[in-house]
Amino acid sequence: MAAPMRFVAIQLSRRVYPLWQAVSHQRNLTTQLQARWNTSSYLQQARSLSRTSVVMCDAEEENVEEGASKESELPVVTWEESVRYLQSSEFAERYNGREVWWDYVRNHKGSVPPQKTRKTCIRARRIATGNPCPICRDQNLVVDYRNVELLQHFICPHTGEMHNVLRTGVCQKKHRLLIKEIEKAKDHGKGFFNTHISRIYLCLAHV
Amino acid sequence: MAASRAILSGCRRCLRSWRDCRRLSPSLSSSGVRLCASASGETGSDTSKPTLPSPPDFFHPAVQSILVQITGVDIETVFHQVRAKVDPPTYRLMTEEQLKKAYDETVQRASKKLQMPPVLPERAPIDPTPIAENPELEGLETSNLVFTDISQNIPDRERFIVVRELDGVLRRATWEERDRLLQVYFPKEGRRIRPPPLFQEDHMNIVLEADRHVDLLDLCCIQFEPDSQDFIRIHRHVYEDVYHGKKYGLLRSTRHFGGLAWYLTQNSKVDDLLVDMLQVDLADDAVQLVRLYCMLHPDSQSATQIAQGNLQGLDTVKAFAKYDAVKGGVVELAVQAYQAAQTGTEQADTS
Numbered sequence: 001m002a003a004p005m006r007f008v009a010i011q012l013s014r015r016v017y018p019l020w021q022a023v024s025h026q027r028n029l030t031t032q033l034q035a036r037w038n039t040s041s042y043l044q045q046a047r048s049l050s051r052t053s054v055v056m057c058d059a060e061e062e063n064v065e066e067g068a069s070k071e072s073e074l075p076v077v078t079w080e081e082s083v084r085y086l087q088s089s090e091f092a093e094r095y096n097g098r099e100v101w102w103d104y105v106r107n108h109k110g111s112v113p114p115q116k117t118r119k120t121c122i123r124a125r126r127i128a129t130g131n132p133c134p135i136c137r138d139q140n141l142v143v144d145y146r147n148v149e150l151l152q153h154f155i156c157p158h159t160g161e162m163h164n165v166l167r168t169g170v171c172q173k174k175h176r177l178l179i180k181e182i183e184k185a186k187d188h189g190k191g192f193f194n195t196h197i198s199r200i201y202l203c204l205a206h207v
Numbered sequence: 208m209a210a211s212r213a214i215l216s217g218c219r220r221c222l223r224s225w226r227d228c229r230r231l232s233p234s235l236s237s238s239g240v241r242l243c244a245s246a247s248g249e250t251g252s253d254t255s256k257p258t259l260p261s262p263p264d265f266f267h268p269a270v271q272s273i274l275v276q277i278t279g280v281d282i283e284t285v286f287h288q289v290r291a292k293v294d295p296p297t298y299r300l301m302t303e304e305q306l307k308k309a310y311d312e313t314v315q316r317a318s319k320k321l322q323m324p325p326v327l328p329e330r331a332p333i334d335p336t337p338i339a340e341n342p343e344l345e346g347l348e349t350s351n352l353v354f355t356d357i358s359q360n361i362p363d364r365e366r367f368i369v370v371r372e373l374d375g376v377l378r379r380a381t382w383e384e385r386d387r388l389l390q391v392y393f394p395k396e397g398r399r400i401r402p403p404p405l406f407q408e409d410h411m412n413i414v415l416e417a418d419r420h421v422d423l424l425d426l427c428c429i430q431f432e433p434d435s436q437d438f439i440r441i442h443r444h445v446y447e448d449v450y451h452g453k454k455y456g457l458l459r460s461t462r463h464f465g466g467l468a469w470y471l472t473q474n475s476k477v478d479d480l481l482v483d484m485l486q487v488d489l490a491d492d493a494v495q496l497v498r499l500y501c502m503l504h505p506d507s508q509s510a511t512q513i514a515q516g517n518l519q520g521l522d523t524v525k526a527f528a529k530y531d532a533v534k535g536g537v538v539e540l541a542v543q544a545y546q547a548a549q550t551g552t553e554q555a556d557t558s
């Protein structure tokens with residue numbers, strides 16, 4: 001099965017262009033998830049302008065704004081629901097058994113991506129960008145130290161280290177949250193930790 | 208010495224109390240804190256006598272040689288593939304002699320990695336009687352102040368750490384406080400200032416269910432002192448889990464096997480371990496384990512029977528199975544199965 005090309009870590013400064021299948025998959029996925037996004041009003045306006053211009057009377061416009069403000073906040077999903085979601089067929093179908101970030105492509109000018117991802121995808125509890133990062137685009141992915149399966153997506157299976165943020169494409173805020181939750185999961189013994197301990201200090205205070 | 212003591216750590220809470228340090232005796236031996244060496248009664252003072260009147264210490268040479276032998280040195284286990292960032296392998300062209308030399312060096316490195324953590328009795332609590340009482344200081348602070356001697360080249364156990372409490376009492380720091388502050392000023396790699404929740408029972412059980420006993424014990428060795436309460440508690444919990452689950456293979460050829468064998472022998476829980484050894488064709492190890500049992504329980508029936516009858520080899524295991532084993536039948540069956548397998552292979556070899 002054709003897999004998207006992935007260069008090793010030393011060449012991360014070059015733009016990684018996935019195969020066409022991966023790009024089309026991302027487009028489909030984005031369309032699927034877009035229905036659930038509660039986007040900021042600015043983005044809604046921008047989208048409505050770029051597509052057909054709908055003429056609404058004042059009363060309808062007011063209704064639309066009220067409706068938007070009532071559903072303004074992104075739905076709160078608990079970590080248990082997220083764990084169940086990761087086991088579900090919906091998840092398997094959406095991500096094809098791969099990591100949640102495998103098909104994500106950042107949009108930027110030129111061949112070298114900015115060496116920092118965006119600060120955050122979510123502002124004022126709404127999505128504030130047209131291409132949210134792999135975690136922010138799917139509301140059911142909750143980063144929590146008890147949600148070990150999701151955290152495993154962001155850890156290299158060979159070295160046990162966290163993937164580089166340029167590889168996964170997550171926003172900085174979520175990246176910091178991931179680091180924190182992975183550390184917390186290790187502290188609670190949730191499944192995984194580096195077994196390579198180079199030196200063990202034994203206080204040999206005996207004879 | 209005056210110059211070294213003039214170093215201030217810079218933090219308001221960490222100022223050393225000059226007068227108290229000078230007034231009090233530098234060594235803490237008078238306050239009930241002792242170096243671990245003298246904690247257990249019998250250290251290896253009877254090395255000259257072959258039969259010891261009292262049970263030997265963990266550090267007795269005979270005991271250590273037995274434990275080292277039954278731990279074994281399996282290169283594959285000791286240098287197993289780790290989940291870490293490693294360089295690609297290098298390839299060298301070698302002669303037979305060079306290869307043998309490299310192999311011997313590897314075995315030496317492996318035996319260094321298999322150094323056993325010491326088994327020590329729990330450290331006696333530090334004398335809590337106040338050193339000084341200054342009621343005039345009451346109400347001036349909102350938390351305790353800890354004064355630590357941060358001079359270089361002082362052993363951790365002799366370092367001066369005292370606490371001024373809110374009511375003006377000056378006392379010596381408890382063991383937990385000492386460990387925490389020593390980690391603050393003289394950090395050891397991999398050790399956290401406060402122990403992670405991993406070492407609580409519930410979280411330990413999650414780790415043990417995943418058969419990660421070695422990882423848990425390694426982290427315990429990094430975090431705690433060998434004679435601390437937590438160290439002993441965690442090791443006991445893990446050893447009990449190994450005993451109940453019969454997961455001896457997990458710890459074999461690791462640094463923790465000696466401690467496991469010592470714990471099981473002391474508590475007379477060696478039957479399943481003997482059976483496990485015989486099933487993996489480690490008859491010599493089984494014999495050594497029975498020998499260790501006799502050394503630790505010289506008054507037991509099997510010890511006296513073995514001494515009287517001057518039994519050797521698997522006969523000692525049979526005697527143990529007859530007299531002192533809880534599951535004697537199982538052990539006997541295992542010995543018979545092993546012997547049958549041996550004769551079977553001998554016949555196959557000769558025919």
